[in-house]
Amino acid sequence: MPELRVAGQAYPVNPGSNLLDALLAAGIAVPYSCRAGSCHACMVRCVSGEPLDNNPDALSAAQRAQGWRLACQCRVVDDLNVEVFDPVRDGLPATIASVDWPSPNVLRLRLAPERPLRYRAGQHLLLWTASGIARPYSLASLAGEDPWLEFHIDCRHSGAFSDAARQFQAGDTLRLGELRGGALHYDPNWQQRPLLLMGAGTGLAPLYGLLRDALRQDHQGNIRLVHVAAHSSEHYLATELQALAAGHPQLQIERVEAAELPAALAELRLVSRQTLALLCGQPASIETFSRRLYLAGLPRNQMYADLFLPHA
Structure with missing residues (x-):
């Protein structure tokens, strides 16, 4: 044995x-x-x-x-x-710069790491609480533009990390674990191709960083961002997204409530077979999005999906 x-x-x-x-x-x-x-x-x-x-x-x-x-x-x-x-020995300390609620159930967490962290839009980072609870979260910030690391935490349901996060205050210290690449990224070679960004709930977080990365790199093709939320009050970042759309005529923002999703997907049409789709959310949402896109004529190899797997 x-x-x-x-x-x-x-x-x-x-x-x-x-x-x-x-x-x-x-x-x-x-x-x-x-x-x-x-x-x-x-x-x-x-x-x-x-x-x-x-x-x-x-x-x-x-x-x-x-x-x-x-x-x-x-x-x-x-x-x-x-x-x-051991997060104390192996992790990178970070101070909570701010905590706020852009929607009733989404907590926006901004961290200032002890030393600069090199990352790209679409990556994940493991966050450790002082009590040793660890969860991976997608970065919503953009390196080189934001002075903090930003995360959007879904607090609709009780969970070890989300319950702890409700008590976070500016000045508290967290530890950062491994930074890793997610399935989503922006490739400068896509500059002329239409982009379709579809996110459910806090699946908007990495898409927000990727969208700003594409615009920073002067993306020329059409960009359509679709955010699906349980109800209208959960369509967060509305002000920030509208400001981006106002300055970039190729960008279209759509907000869909979950009850409206079947009808919205039934009407979905591709502007081009060259479209690239970046999808983010829970597995059921990703499956719904990808199935409809495939039926609309988009090949599977033109879909990039980042699944938010539930805690086992």
Whole structure:
């Protein structure tokens, strides 16, 4: 029977046990979110031994060389000694610059990191609370223009991180975990092509950064941004988006309530078969968007989707 060692303690585990499950069963407080290898909340460092990694491409070669693995993707097949990611030791401190509510259920969080952080629109960052709760969130800010890191947190439902976020105040300190690339990005080679940006709820967050990135790079094609919200009060960033539209005639902003979505999608037409679609939201929303776009004639390889996976 393999032996799992962590924090100076040894725990016998059944061969082939999922590493995350084994750590949790041993009472080790490992944060996790998606269990799909996407959020990277459950990173651990292998000090000795090697687990069976079902998703080795989820981390970079440099991270793997340093011993980092995603616990949810690994199985214990032999003796293994690991260190859990320590946000105090391994994370980057950041001070909360401001907290506000642009809609009744969306909290806008702006952070000032201890040192500058290089990132691009569409990337995710792991946020750690002082109590050790970790969740990945998409960046809504734009490097080089915003002096802060901005995140939009959906607080419609109770959750460990969202409940903690309701208590955040300016001056509080968080820790930043791994910065990673999301499925969305803006490619300067797209400059002449029509863009369709579709986001549900806080799926607007990365699209806002990507939209400003495209406009900063002088995108020439038409841009259509569609934001779907549960009801009209949740259509946040209205002022900011209208200001962008006023200065860029190629930009069209549409707001759709969830009850109106079937009719809106039925009327959806592509301005060109060269359109590129950037989609963001919960899996059900992404599936709805992509199915309708495919039926409208848009090839799957012209759709880029960033799924907000629910906490497992």
